Amino acid sequence: MHWWLLVFLPLSCQGLPEHELLELELDYGLAEPQRTSLLQSSLILQFSQDYKHIPRITYFTCQKPHLQTPNQIPNAAEHRDAFAAKNFQLIKSLYESELFVRIVLLDVLAQSPTSGRPNRPGNGPTGGFSQTPSQAQSNSEWLEGVLRMEALRQIAVVDLACGAVSRRFLELASAKMLYSEKFHWLLIEDFAWHGRTQTAEGSGKRDDGEMEEEEPPGQQIQATDDEDLPSIESFLGGMNLYMNTELTLAKRMSEAAHYTLFDVWNPGLNYGGHVNLTEIGSFTPTEGIQLHTWFRTTSTVRRRMDMQHARVRCMVVVTNKNMTGTLMYYLTHTMSGHIDTMNRFNFNLLMAVRDMFNWTFVLSRTTSWGYVKNGRFDGMIGALIRNETDIGGAPIFYWLERHKWIDVAGRSWSSRPCFIFRHPRSTQKDRIVFLQPFTNDVWILIVGCGVLTVFILWFLTTIEWKLVPHDGSALIKPKGGAPPRHHYQQQQQQEQVEAPVRPITAVSVVVSKEKVEEKQEEYEDSTPIDAGTLWQRCYQKLNKYIKDRKAKQKKAPERVGLFLESVLFFVGIICQQGLGFSTSFVSGRCIVITSLLFSFCIYQFYSASIVGTLLMEKPKTIKTLSDLVHSSLKVGMEDILYNRDYFLHTKDPVSMELYAKKITSVPTTKENEADEDEPVDPNPVSTDPAKSYRDIVHSHETGAHAKDNAASNWLDPETGLLRHLGFAFHVDVAAAYKIIAETFSEQDICDLTEVSMFPPQKTVSIMQKNSPMRKVISYGLRRVTETGILTYHFNVWHSRKPPCVKKIETSDLHVDMDTVSSALLILLFSYAITLMILGTEILYSKWHNRIQLKWVGAT
Template sequence: MHWLILLLFLLPLSISIRARESSSPIPIPIPIRRQLELDREFEVEVEEEEEEPLRTSVLQSSLLLQFCLQYRHIPRLTYFTCRNPETSSGNEEELRAAFAAKNAQLIKSLYRSQLFVRIVRLDVLQQTGGGSASSSNDPRRGGRVQGRPGPGPGPGAGPGFGFGFGFAQSQSQAQSNAEWLDSVLSVDALRQIVAVDLACGAQSRRLLDLASAKRLYSDKFHWLLIEDFALFNRLEGGADEHLQLQAKQLQRTKDEEDLRLPTIEDFMEGLNLYMNTELILAKRLSEAANYTLYDVWNPGLNYGGRVSRTEIGSFTPSEGVRLQTWYRRTSTVRRRMNMQHARVRCMVVVTNKNMTGTLMYYLTHTVSGHIDTMNRFNFNLLMAVRDMFNWTFVLSRTTSWGYVKNGRFDGMIGALIRNETDIGGAPIFYWLERHKWIDVAGRSWSSRPCFIFRHPRNTQKDRIVFLQPFTNDVWVLIMVCGVVTVCILWLLTTIEWKLVPHDGAAALPFMWMWRLPIRSLAETFSEQDICDLTEVSMFPPQKTVCIMQKNSPMRKVISYGLRRVTETGILTYHFNVWHSRKPPCVKKIETSDLHVDMDTVSSALLILLFSYGITLMILGTEILYSKWHRRIIIKFS
């Protein structure tokens, strides 16, 4: 009779479990399916035996497994937990024993899975010396509860441990903790999941604080913060009247603990979260077997942004990670297109010494459009990206793009390295020596230096055809300027090699910018003269790029924005505004105008033969000098 009752009780439960498995909309691989079956078997046993530690461990292991393999598709997991969670309850020993049992079962489940798992204990961050109870950070005594870090994400950011939440540390202790974090979380080419058990209290907050100072909230690390206090609540709220009375007596002490340790939502307001932060907060709001998932990010604490926390779905062992439709169908950048009027510092290169009006007016209007053309073109593209993502500019100007002087970069690149600005408003040529100092986001202005000259109408003249575009006086002046330029460059190079030490490579601190006032051609040249114009490129077109600080969170934002600007035709519009094209020739070219005979090119052949003769003469002179020098050495030796 008892077996019949037990069979009738287990049969609907088995049918229910199989029905939930068959209705799952996402196919689950065999290893994960087997793990889920084991987890559900554990869950059924736990519900029957009312063993909360095992129930919580099964729930958290299932969450970690599906978050890594099904949702993020990253099989590398670093799980931060602790041995002794901080609690103010009277049954402290029982809570710690239950927490240890939960961790043991959880770690066992993770090691049985397909993940590459690393378990890290947070007990090394446990506060010593009473620093956490510092009265200067106690809100009951007028201390501050919440603060803001100093420097932003630039290279000039200091250690900055502790954001005013009562985590006072000595300098040596902060250095030791920073070295410990470097040893357990290293930035490499592969992405990884970082899961943190927030039940560890202040220890988990200190870990998040250290990661903020190390700028680890980037797309290299996908963070999962698990806030699950069901185990503590169940044990503290048991049927034992003595424990309930003791819990009431300790309620006042617990409230004071809560004042010193802020909620995770308030704590994240002081963390260096960015646009590219991948952080999910999983909160278990009741003793039910489910978590509510929140997407957490910030436009940038150094930009004046505030934390955005949005509910994106839930997790249950039976249905897995269930995300809202709008979240699944959009990328990270598109979900975060409202930067809440963040203040982004932008430095622009302005070479016009006679600039009038405000800097913003000069950059956005075509006054003296032939000066600083590519800089103003690039800034107008960034203006379109700014409007797309809803941020604001804090403008500054300089006169140099950035070249090495006395071993350091000056100008715009130097400002980016020193964290004096966030992005560069002027495009640059991306050289190898600049690669390790800055990041690029996309192509901007296309530079095509060239010569423009009038094609000779009649080649049947006494003068050589290649000298006909200019008069004799012009050619003489060109030769004189060339000789003077070579002499000056030789003199400057000699002085530089004598005064400045070199490591075998020298960089010319020059940037040749060829500004062609093509707009004046249509005003001063006749229609026939315009048709005679011919262009000869100096070298292939070179692309310029937008720049920002190294490892800047704005890189993906600007890259996506520039692609959208290109796709929608905004780039073409601004290119037509700022780029002056050659006036079109409306006259039909006659065949007689292009007559070229042997007499026309004979001068070029004569010059070539003359050059060969000069070359052979120099070669013969060097050979004779070498033999003569060798005989003198033999004679004196």
């Protein structure tokens, strides 16, 4: 009867805002379907644009209502027509918006797979409805095709006027865990359709006398089921709602254009939680969505910090086989804090998050973090995948192969395992300590200055002999007397005076020797050079040259200032020794004085550097993993699973070489040859085909490493760190520092060196894939970090590195054999060279005398 309002109202209200136009339409008494459609469309658009800011909407409705209000709508046929008109107007307004909208019919859920029939065009509104899935699909497959878990968020609007069909749809969404942060749900329950339709029994006729169309069998059953539907509040109590659920219930309590908005969530039905409905605001056409201040100014996690003692299953990793007491006591007390350090540290952080959100733990334990074994994950990750636990109490290394199976909440422990060893005090560099004080360029300059000094001195001695040749003696003469030849003549004359008579045998020998030499010289002079073999001719030429040199030296005065004497002079002053001869010229004495001053300066710097080298800290030459592999140190590993798994998957050639040479020999089997990623030892110690590299890696589960000599280098921290000097042990520094501080001396602590096999690893807290606890734990760990609780627990569980208190002890002033070994080697080398030259000289002398006697005998 108000049809004229639909025609003339836009003309009389031009320029009015949309919400005023809607209010005016509602006040003029439009038909209930039109009023409801305008009100619901305005609510959906504002919910999407102004509140959630998500432009993707999926609207779930049905073609026929299943509501019960006999007093409002007297006839079921008129009821369906009104509902169809309402849907038509609502869908039209949604399609005219700028949002991405999909309309999905829920009637397929009310039809039986065998008796259901396709919808006919005349059964309801035809514009804009999406096609229903085929009857061959199950409800679960249909739901997966309608709502897909995508990266983008979307809004799901459900019209609760569909009755049991909408309830069945909500149950399917609950079974598929779709009440997550990816889907923002809006459930609309309107007063106009919140009633029970009175169905006439028997006749099934309309008021206008026409026969009512027969209902499908599935809908007839559904009509009887709708009579005892529970309230939406009690119905949502059985749904899988969680902490991250974004569900808003909009209820219209009366005929007024007013919706009350409720925020619906649950700590977790499987955790023992209960549904929470909290009024958060209202919606009216004039004011839109009005939310309470406390709701607008807080985040979702902050509003839901009371989980009502929900029981969350938590699995922790415990590698200590000697654990005593209850599991909770072991995880929360610092007794033997160097064992399972990062696992206990992470659990104490989760305890702080637990107190923040008011939940409780249901604890369980395992021995493995979770590694692929026989194609499946074992340990904690395997339990999360199989839904045996909800969150992981121990942190893990986040690898790519684990990404698709679990979710992470935030960083926890920073693990830094490395090789720790006492660096040897004497290394290869210490053995050349006598060359260390000066750099290479300084040594080259010293040698250059020495060569120049030798040549200058040689030149000066030569010039001096030529300028002053008197009395047949050299001007460069030995200390304290005449030249050697003149001295020898005086001594010979004195001996003749003192002992004029000599034994006849000696004189005869001398005379015979002189005769032999004279005869030899005569023979050589008479023998032509061209006679004899080639080597005889060469020898004759060489002997003649030596004889001519000797004749010249007999005629000329002997000269002492030679090149070799100049070399010995420079070596002597460098070694702080005396001068072997003197010179008369001022120029010669200048070069001698200059060389002595140069030697004095060099010696001072050299000796001071030697003393400083002995007192300074010994240089550490083992700095990388490659240096450790090629050193003489033995190597051991902490018997923990991630160390074994590292060697199982690493492709680093240095790590593979370290494992093959110093840790464990791997038996060669066909299985190893098939695994290209696994290193193989070229020298296996076992040929048992049942024992493979993978078995050795996982031998920690059965303790086989303790019985097998091939795996004897897998040790616990106490045993590995207290090994003898010359042993490098790979262990986490959190466990090592406490043992070192309690057992090592100050000198041993200063000698410690750390070499990393792989970079420090950041660990993360984990939970099930798409877990509703992810935001809770992530927010809790951030708050724990901001408030300093994480730093407090880190200082409790992570031992500090023991400080090195350097003291000059008596042992530091001692020079050991390794330090002076270079000087001893030089001396021994000179002994060997001297003996070799002496042997050569003896052989040459014997050969020369034999040749002379042969020639004398021939003459």
